[in-house]
Amino acid sequence: MAVALLLVSFLVGLFFYREGTAMLDAEIRGRALYVARELSSMTVDDIITDNRHEIYKKLTPLFVAADDAHPGSDILYAMIYRRDGKLIIGSTATAAFFNTDSYFYSLPTGDKLTIDHVILSPAMMRATEPVFFFNQAGVYDLTISVMAGEDRVGYVRVGVSSQRYAKKFTGLVKKGSVALIGILLVGMAFSQIITIGITKPIRKLSDAADRLSQQNWETPFPVEGKDEISKLGHAFNQMALTLKQREASLSNWNRDLFILHTAGLDLMESLEIETLVAKIAARAEDLVRSDTTAVSVINGKNFTLQYLGVHGSKKQLLREQELPLEAGGVYNWLACYGTPLLIPDAQADFRLDGEHMKALGVKTLMTVPLWSSNTLTGMLTVINKKGGTGFDKHDLRLFTVFGNLAGAALQNASLYTDLREKMLELKSAQQQLVHSSKMAAIGELAANIAHEINNPLTSVLGYTTYLLKTVDLADSPRRMLGMMEQETLRVRKIIRNLLDFSRQKPSWMQPADLLLPIKETVALVQGMAESSAVRVIEEYPAIPVIVYMDHDEIKQVFINIAQNALQAMPSGGEFRVRLSTVRDHQAVVEFGDTGVGIAPENLDKIFEPFFSTKENGDGTGLGLSISYRIIQNHGGKIEAASQVGQGTVFRVTLPLHQKMPFKDEADRRRGETTT
Structure with a gap:
């Protein structure tokens, strides 16, 4: 023992x-x-x-x-x-x-x-x-x-x-x-x-605590029996499970907050609507893992919902749709109450058309209102969650916060767009005011010139013509009288141009094919082109291009541009006339030459009265000014682009009288090019 x-x-x-x-x-x-x-x-x-x-x-x-x-x-x-x-x-x-x-x-x-x-x-x-x-x-x-x-x-x-x-x-x-x-x-x-x-x-409990400190969330302590240590181990396991859940929840919230923060910064940097809508879709996909994101605006005139932009797999199905805000519908409910909406099963919800949702492949959706100064202006909608699961309340809370950010960003972009348009309108109004002031001064000047010069000018011209016809003169005096007659006629032409420029005569407007004055203009200058070795190339669509116009005034504009182009090619060249339509329902006429071109410092002055680049006083400087006023009265615009030594292109744009095929569609139906 x-x-x-x-x-x-x-x-x-x-x-x-x-x-x-x-x-x-x-x-x-x-x-x-x-x-x-x-x-x-x-x-x-x-x-x-x-x-x-x-x-x-x-x-x-x-x-x-x-x-x-x-x-x-x-x-x-x-x-x-x-x-x-x-x-x-x-x-x-x-x-x-x-x-x-x-x-x-x-x-x-x-x-x-x-x-x-x-x-x-x-x-x-x-x-x-x-x-x-x-x-x-x-x-x-x-x-x-x-x-x-x-x-x-x-x-x-x-x-x-x-x-x-x-x-x-x-x-x-x-x-x-x-x-x-x-x-x-x-x-x-x-x-x-x-x-x-x-x-x-x-x-073992100490080892489990060490593993827990290293974020090893497996069951850290084996529980055996019912003694105090086992009870302590059971409580320890419960604590570990709670910590694991809270750590996961905290990690998710941190991720969501980070995405919201970066999304807010990213959205506030964009002022273009198209770019902003794409960013909203991308951020929504990151935040709630959505399959399709749609940004829509409310049309107060016909009380419909129009899609501003759609991104995702349902883009082609939703892009061209207009949804009526009918009573009892989901979007009408949102428009009335202005609160976020979560629909876990879109095909079974009584507020939606189940068959239509099934045809579109919409299973679940969330939509939040977009506000602008306490006014509901649109909606932000996400459709179907990636992975096959549905949206939940956590997604709705995050999406609501994101919707507020998106609404503020869209409001900023809208304000920026409105400001830009107002600035353009102001600039245009200032230009028109300056132009009107010039017209008033020219009108007063033209009236005085016509009154003071026309009478003596008529006498000079009459006597000169009479002498040439009735008196037998030597060659030298006759040549001098002929020069006097020509210069007198030129002075009378200048006075008439001044009178035409100053008078605001009413236009005789009616729907007509724009191709008619173009072809008449080409026919009139064909001889001048042939004598100058200029090749004329014409490109026209195969269908009529109808605009609301005064035929004679538009023809006057085209003749003036064509004559200027031919005069810029004294040694020959190529004169191209082209008619087309563009997507914003505009007709475009282009006159291009391969002449001497216009200096860059003169491009902004060519439409001003009395400005001319022609030498020896051949031009009055009123032709393009008159053309500018005529096109402006027709609701269009005239522009010029030029490079010295390579040529000039004048572009005349007029609104179509009715919707026409776009440029690419018209090109497919265009006839053969005529030369």
């Missing part, structure tokens, strides 16, 4: 000795790891900047004794390295050292300590976990990486003496041995069993 008790006591003492040794080892390791991590956090900026002085100042307190009863620190040395493994600075209690392969240090006991391999080995530099080793002098050597974010910027290496802890442990062993001899002789067997029964589950 005594042998058994002695054996039990020995085993108990051995157990506690081993556990104490392990705890001593863990304590020293923990001490070394704590010091190394503290150094890492304190010196990371100094390591990056290679500031030895600041590092040394932070190393010095490590070697100060914790209390008077234990002189000297348990930290023997500390070394700071760069990321390439080269030593920045090392320090002991007595001195600092730098780049050496080894360093000798005398311990307080008189022993000499050798620090081998001051420069880190490649294995230590590659290690992702702290590196421990225990040398023969009883020193725990620890090396850890210094991280700045995700980047490794250096290393910290410390040496901790085990002597102080060993002395403390030796004293405890002696006292424990005495106590065991007195106490454990009787109850060693029971103590051993109880100790093992308690420490084992506690150790």
Whole structure:
């Protein structure tokens, strides 16, 4: 029995000795790891900047004794390295050292300590976990990486003496041995069993806590039995499950908030409606994983919902639709109440046409109102969630917040568009005001000129013509009188042009084919083109192009442009006349030549009265001004583009009297080009 008790006591003492040794080892390791991590956090900026002085100042307190009863620190040395493994600075209690392969240090006991391999080995530099080793002098050597974010910027290496802890442990062993001899002789067997029964589950619980701290959300503690430890383990498992759920929820909310934040910044940067709608669709897909996103506006005139933009798999099906806001419908309900709406099953909801939803492939949808200054202006709708699942209340909350952001962004874009249009209207009004002022001045001038000059001019012209017809003159006087007659006729022409330009005579407007005045113009200038060796190319659609116009006035514009083009090609060239239609229901007539071109500084002046680029006074400078006014009265516009030495293109745009095929469709039905 005594042998058994002695054996039990020995085993108990051995157990506690081993556990104490392990705890001593863990304590020293923990001490070394704590010091190394503290150094890492304190010196990371100094390591990056290679500031030895600041590092040394932070190393010095490590070697100060914790209390008077234990002189000297348990930290023997500390070394700071760069990321390439080269030593920045090392320090002991007595001195600092730098780049050496080894360093000798005398311990307080008189022993000499050798620090081998001051420069880190490649294995230590590659290690992702702290590196421990225990040398023969009883020193725990620890090396850890210094991280700045995700980047490794250096290393910290410390040496901790085990002597102080060993002395403390030796004293405890002696006292424990005495106590065991007195106490454990009787109850060693029971103590051993109880100790093992308690420490084992506690150790498991500690391990489970460690795994939990590393975000290992598996069931961390196996529950066996109904004792207190098992109950504690069950509570621990419940806590781990709750933490897992809350961590997942927090992660989802962080993701949603980040998407909303970036979406708000992205949307507020866009002022073009088309670009903004595309961004809204992309952000909605990121936020609620929608398959199709539609932005619609309410047409207050016919009380319908018109799609402003659709993105996703249902784009082609929804793009051209106009939905009436009928009583009892989903969109009418939203328009009336202005609150977000979630429909989990669109094909079964009584507010929707189930067959129509089934034909469109709509299974679930969410829609939120878009507000502008407390006025409902549109709706933002997402259709079908990717992955086959339906939208839920969490999606609706997020989508509602996103809808507010989208509504504000659309309002900004709309205000920007309105402002831009108003600025263009203001600019046009200013130009018209300036033009009207010029017309008034020219009209007054023309009236005075006509009154003061016409009468004497008629007399001069009449007598000159009479002399040429009735008097037999020599060649030289006759030639002079002929020149006088021609110049007098030119003066009369200028006066008539001034009168025509100043008079706002009413136009005789009616629907007509624009091709007729074009062909008449080409026929009139054909002889002039042939005499100048100019090739005329005509391109017309095969169908009539009907515009609301005054035939004679439009013909006058075309003749003036054609004559200017031919006069710009005295040595021959190519004169191209082209008629087409464009998508905004406009007819476009283009007159292009390969003549001398117009200087860039004169392009903005060619439509001003009395401005002419013709030499020797051949032009009055009123032809294009009159043409500009005529086209403007017809609700169109006239533009010119030119390059010196390459030619000029005049582009006349007039509104169609009725909807016509677009340019690409008309091209398919165009007849052969005539030359």
